[in-house]
Amino acid sequence: MEQWDIRHLLQRVADGSVSIDEALLRIKTEPFAELGYAKPDYHRGIRQGIAEVIYGQGKTAEQIIGIINALQAHGQQTVLITRLDTEKAEAVNKEIPLTYHEMGRIGIAGKMPEERKGKIIVATGGTSDMPVAEEAALTAEVLGNNVVRLYDVGVAGIHRLLSHTEEIMSARAIIAIAGMEGALASVIGGLADCPVIAVPTSVGYGAAFGGLAALLSMLNSCASGVSVVNIDNGFGAAYQASMINQMGEK
Amino acid sequence: MEQWDIRHLLQRVADGSVSIDEALLRIKTEPFAELGYAKPDYHRGIRQGIAEVIYGQGKTAEQIIGIINALQAHGQQTVLITRLDTEKAEAVNKEIPLTYHEMGRIGIAGKMPEERKGKIIVATGGTSDMPVAEEAALTAEVLGNNVVRLYDVGVAGIHRLLSHTEEIMSARAIIAIAGMEGALASVIGGLADCPVIAVPTSVGYGAAFGGLAALLSMLNSCASGVSVVNIDNGFGAAYQASMINQMGEK
Amino acid sequence: MEQWDIRHLLQRVADGSVSIDEALLRIKTEPFAELGYAKPDYHRGIRQGIAEVIYGQGKTAEQIIGIINALQAHGQQTVLITRLDTEKAEAVNKEIPLTYHEMGRIGIAGKMPEERKGKIIVATGGTSDMPVAEEAALTAEVLGNNVVRLYDVGVAGIHRLLSHTEEIMSARAIIAIAGMEGALASVIGGLADCPVIAVPTSVGYGAAFGGLAALLSMLNSCASGVSVVNIDNGFGAAYQASMINQMGEK
Amino acid sequence: MEQWDIRHLLQRVADGSVSIDEALLRIKTEPFAELGYAKPDYHRGIRQGIAEVIYGQGKTAEQIIGIINALQAHGQQTVLITRLDTEKAEAVNKEIPLTYHEMGRIGIAGKMPEERKGKIIVATGGTSDMPVAEEAALTAEVLGNNVVRLYDVGVAGIHRLLSHTEEIMSARAIIAIAGMEGALASVIGGLADCPVIAVPTSVGYGAAFGGLAALLSMLNSCASGVSVVNIDNGFGAAYQASMINQMGEK
Amino acid sequence: MEQWDIRHLLQRVADGSVSIDEALLRIKTEPFAELGYAKPDYHRGIRQGIAEVIYGQGKTAEQIIGIINALQAHGQQTVLITRLDTEKAEAVNKEIPLTYHEMGRIGIAGKMPEERKGKIIVATGGTSDMPVAEEAALTAEVLGNNVVRLYDVGVAGIHRLLSHTEEIMSARAIIAIAGMEGALASVIGGLADCPVIAVPTSVGYGAAFGGLAALLSMLNSCASGVSVVNIDNGFGAAYQASMINQMGEK
Amino acid sequence: MEQWDIRHLLQRVADGSVSIDEALLRIKTEPFAELGYAKPDYHRGIRQGIAEVIYGQGKTAEQIIGIINALQAHGQQTVLITRLDTEKAEAVNKEIPLTYHEMGRIGIAGKMPEERKGKIIVATGGTSDMPVAEEAALTAEVLGNNVVRLYDVGVAGIHRLLSHTEEIMSARAIIAIAGMEGALASVIGGLADCPVIAVPTSVGYGAAFGGLAALLSMLNSCASGVSVVNIDNGFGAAYQASMINQMGEK
Amino acid sequence: MEQWDIRHLLQRVADGSVSIDEALLRIKTEPFAELGYAKPDYHRGIRQGIAEVIYGQGKTAEQIIGIINALQAHGQQTVLITRLDTEKAEAVNKEIPLTYHEMGRIGIAGKMPEERKGKIIVATGGTSDMPVAEEAALTAEVLGNNVVRLYDVGVAGIHRLLSHTEEIMSARAIIAIAGMEGALASVIGGLADCPVIAVPTSVGYGAAFGGLAALLSMLNSCASGVSVVNIDNGFGAAYQASMINQMGEK
Amino acid sequence: MEQWDIRHLLQRVADGSVSIDEALLRIKTEPFAELGYAKPDYHRGIRQGIAEVIYGQGKTAEQIIGIINALQAHGQQTVLITRLDTEKAEAVNKEIPLTYHEMGRIGIAGKMPEERKGKIIVATGGTSDMPVAEEAALTAEVLGNNVVRLYDVGVAGIHRLLSHTEEIMSARAIIAIAGMEGALASVIGGLADCPVIAVPTSVGYGAAFGGLAALLSMLNSCASGVSVVNIDNGFGAAYQASMINQMGEK
16 A cells, blocks of 8 residues: 555545545555465565566475465466475476476466576576576576576586686676585676675585584675575565666666 | 687787787786785676675785776776774875765775665674674675664564564665574575575674674575675675676666 | 462451361361372462463373373363374374374373464464474364464565455454564564564474574574564464463453 | 555545545655654654653764654654763753753653553662663653662572562563573563563673673573563563553553 | 402513413403494493493394393393383393393393392382383392382472472482472472482473483582483483482492 | 470470560571671571571672671681682781781681691692682681692692502592693593592683683593582682582581 | 696787687686586696585485586596485486495595505594594595505503504504594604694583584694594595595605 | 513513513603693604694794704704794704794705605796795705706696606605696606605685695595695695605615
């Protein structure tokens, strides 16, 4: 309920074309569906420019189906479901056609955007970081961005990364994904002239402490222009990278 | 030493206008000053679009003066020094004229940029977060951005924040600064349609654990479009916010 | 064994109607059952106004049956068993009729209270917090309170919560349940004029660290009137909320 | 801005006694002062029943004076300032008459409430917990509650606590304050029939880790009816205890 | 190889009854078996008064059999195997007759000591602590001590514990076992006049952090005379309690 | 108030030599002084065999004087004050004659015990552990034990420790004090046949984390017969070691 | 691409035997294979003297086969695969002959080195540390070193270790592997005159916290000449020990 | 006391040239000084090839003087004192001539070694790491090694490090010192063919947690051949690097 709406409503109350009770009702109307177990947000597209996304983990297939139906009934063309395991994807697919990407645990209901803009690089330190990277890359593609994947360019063989310097220099946003010591973000941060979103992964063992080492490393990056999202949060990084990548286009 | 330079150099070697030894020398020339205690980076402006910044903490006044001199001699017009305490600022000021902002612990040698672009909001949860906020705001201004300060809009009195919804909706980047439970980032993240850079602060006591509570809170933000920098890292947030704010201008 | 009992007993010793040995025995009599593996507390109802509850986890079905029998034999009408998994519930049910709520892992032996008082709100940040919320809501109902459920009102879509402001303003106690960054407690705490019991949940991933992020966030709430119970402790929150809700009735 | 206000305003817009622009202005009017560095909340008294309190730490004496002036100008009779050190208290006192309690670091501007209700017990494990206890006790008194202090009743000499069982049984809310192992909360929680707010303190050394041991201990209390606030947060405990103590009086 | 042995050996070298090479060999002889995967210690009985015990976890059934055989061949009458799961116990039992206690995960090869001395109390906070308690109680019995079990005497119902005050006052060593907030150790420590060995258990959830809360609580005990062993280490507590209990007998 | 007292009192009530009110009063009489800020425990000597000790930290000199006076007035001959800094010691000394040991921060009011029994070894890993060691050694001496000091016998030069094997073998209790990696406890634990009380110290830097490394190390000791007290808790170790050392004498 | 190669290439560009485009191409040629999911490093042998090793965890059997093929095609004679579970080893073995060591989870494709040099000791605290020890020992053997295994020489029976003093004194590098309190590294560090690489293992329970206790203990070793690798990182220790052992041979 | 000594001693006992008591005495003679507060180790030079070093922190000037005197009296030519602050250095210098290096907090009594061997690189991420670097560099020089200092070569400007590739390729051991994210160790580890000893420093703020971030990062290095010492432990790194650097020379 934005301010211009209130002004407009007040004008109609003033000229009698809307009754007080009706006005009160409209102000009270919830801009979201009430499903009991969930309240999908219809206004997010207006508020944030990107429509509601479903976080699949901790929801039943039935709940996911219910939310997709509510969003599609409300006019949302593409619904992205993240953290969707194979079993639930199959259950959902029986009700609603779904494109499912197993490695990235991503389901997509509806059609992909036809046009893709700009350039987002998704880089990983190692092969084991690929599930997080695919979550990020697919999300970015669903949100209408061109994506370049640079996998296994960790800093222990720095020449593998440096051979892509030109690619890095021409990106509009970079997602740097790494587990273990997470040094990739700092090195890329020092090479790039665009924002770098760092994603620590839970890849590693022992003192990696489930991604804590990479997280702390990335938060302490000595390179400027690096910010960090939660461990394994490929989606969150892609969401912000998409916002950044599409800024120049507005 | 970028690739187009190598191509150019190779051409000149091929046509004999540059000797092999000279070419080798150029390839070897370090793009940074060698001061012994520091190696200020002359290429950062080229590589990252923003010139070298000096992190004042842990450096002596003499070292800071040496680095400023090296950067100015190399043509850098504005030198930003962060985490500069009053005592060192006075010592530096005797050698090099300096504008000093005590609350944000920021020193500026040289002139401020004349033109400022776009709009970055710097919001804080409370009055005590102001030192970090001023570090961020001043950095953003030095980097040529318009800055709007929204201080003390913490979520315990949510109407204080909501009264600025319009301001928030029109920003190009937002820096959300909060200690204690750090909930500000999530609420702003849910309202804004631009990237939000969250800065946890060490403000608080007890189980705030020097900013850890706010840091974890922000990393786990349920709002999309939020990324996080280190505790109290106002500079880092401003640096990335500036990159984002100026994207549309390129 | 309260003080007035001692006085009464002393009078009867003084007038000879009770022998010394008998008096000594009564003072020594344990106000709890001795089952070897457990000592169910018969006096809790007197001491605390709420009868003994069985924490099901880490107890075998046999032990649970034994304790229910002891409590019922001692006159307790309703026995609440928390953290009871489906398998154990079925095993218990073969011996003692049990109403079982799977999502909240709650078993109830005996009849529900007929009258319910006041109003406790159980609010959650997301759909995934529902198991904890149901543990809280069912416990509160067993203890004789009216419960209003507000699920999925997390702060990333603050209007979903604000649309219930009136409900929140009229509650006598609120249980705010959230995982991830746990900001819900602070926002509700700023809106409500009754005590808020915050329950961090283990919902989340990565730097949520099994509920630690939400726990620290809630402990550092900048809103006044918020206290916190253990991660996932829906029962504990409901127990205290019930005490509070029923205070005015005494 | 509550709903009945909107309804009233709409009626006046409908009958022409208020113009659209004026209505819009009123809706937009911030229910808080704008001091730049702070936004004291004038509505808290309406919303939460307890007027705005100033957290003194991290604010300058000038800022504190400014906020007291704004609140008093807005009609608030008693202003409580917590975490106020001696030096700042003296500086404030030069401008605004202040009653200052050094041990509890509490300043009070304006007059104390004449009537006190109910009974809140403030209990501590040891002598060293007194600063936190006094913060709690004084806050509770400012908020209009009768307070009983039970200091140094730690569980290592359980008879000291048990000698006060009758007192404990008759309280309407109990604040249990302890550092080190924090066991006091559990033992009181098992004796009392009213809500217990536990306050871990940073008293202790070594593996007390600044109050972490007591905090974890209290969160894991095996007694029902215990909730916890932040380490050393005497104010927060008193605020909630006051809400609870005064419930029956409404 | 103790000093008196060296003196004796030197005398025999001096009088020629032992050759230099033989003396050297004896000094070099290892007072333990060399099994490749393990080096069971034959001298522990001499050095510490209690014979070698086998920690079953992380060893294969074959390795355990090998070590039992080596110890028995060397004359050890009773071999205690701790942390022995049911499957391995059955596998060992096929080779070597074994008494197996499932709850305490304890296997005993050979005969139990006929005489038991003194009195060790094994007390637990709750029913769920019984596996650790049985590990302690059985170990203490194997080592020749009288054991009194006091289970489910947690501090939330302090009268359950106080009803055993006389028992506690007459013990020679007490093992206090508790998870969650671990307050049992402090309360017993305040009542008893003998050493209390506290064992935190991993029982609990959420902020119990696998026993960390109880561990910290016990380390910070405000009662004197309390020391602590590792989480769930019933064996270690019993071992030391046995040493203490048998001191007066020496 | 022990059970035999109750029996005796009941007899006197029965024969009329004690009135009901008087009996009730006696039962209610607190076995501790009520100083407001503290409740020194007069019964500890009876209950635990060792009289009340004052923990000096966090108490003012006035409070300490008050408690000493109360204890001495009640007949306690020797009062031990731990964690007493030089300044407070001097302030106390003006009122009550005090023997003060600066390194161990120990004050002693009254006379030392004339007879000392048994043998307690106080061993340290390094020279820097001496303040904790002296707190332990002096406490043990005040409690009437013979003490042998073995300082700087850390495991990096294992021969320094092994040269004292005979001494170690003849002790009745050993206090093993070490910072850094705390390995001393394990090595001594493997050599000794008496209980070892391990005291981690906050000596060290970096990943010593204020004694955490030594604490964890000691809790995980692979040697049997080792228990642990809080970081730097020399007093606590000595208290328990004294209990153990004097067991055989009872 | 080393400097001498650039000089040589420049000479050939200068004399026209290599064209500019060809030179540019060579400079750009990546010294690694591009498999999409991985970028095996062909230059590591040249750069570091030890050829590329495959970390098996988190890679599929197909990916491992692909990388082995790429490395063998590029001339690498022996390919070591670490953290390879039995199932994957069998799958790989169907395509490429593999020697598989189950305890150490090590696979070896190609032939073992014929000559072994020097002497590396691999010592463990207990039997349960053997999987890590075998990973280290086998890695060291693949890299061409003589290995002496000393298993179960933990410090609780120090004579077991001391009986190998001569062996320890003659090693060129020692790998000290221990879980629990990790004291082995300090004791060996004090005995040896060669570098000691300490490997904490995740063996233990409770406050071992998955190897954290041993890790902190080893980092704080009071012995000089000890450095540490990640928890359970037998490979990493062996890699560095091999570098050290073979230094004298260069 | 090595084995060949025992053989020799036994021969002399056999031929009567040494009496039994004298032999016993020799075996018992402690190879260290007994200063009460310290036991300096005379055998370390024999055992480890490097003479005893004094860790200055936590020792008084008097104790340091005492230990230097004991070592010099025993023939040690160069005594290194680490962590020696300016004040103590001056106090020591009054008794014993001392060369003092303030930045590295290193004192040297006696003469420096005349010959230096091999090549150790000491590299730092930033200027603020210099105190730790100088501790390392000076220690390495005292131990007779050639040292090359590469300061401020952090990974955010990777070309600064790469310009020294040749230097790095020719080192025999490298000490990589960095705070913040500690990525330097991994990048150097990927470039070098010699062992890399990583030293995390406490430089940084916020989530650097006093060096913890760098420590975890370095322990999780994806580069092989990297091991780690304690935070700020420049001495420890230099000690091991010296051992490695001098291996080929033996």
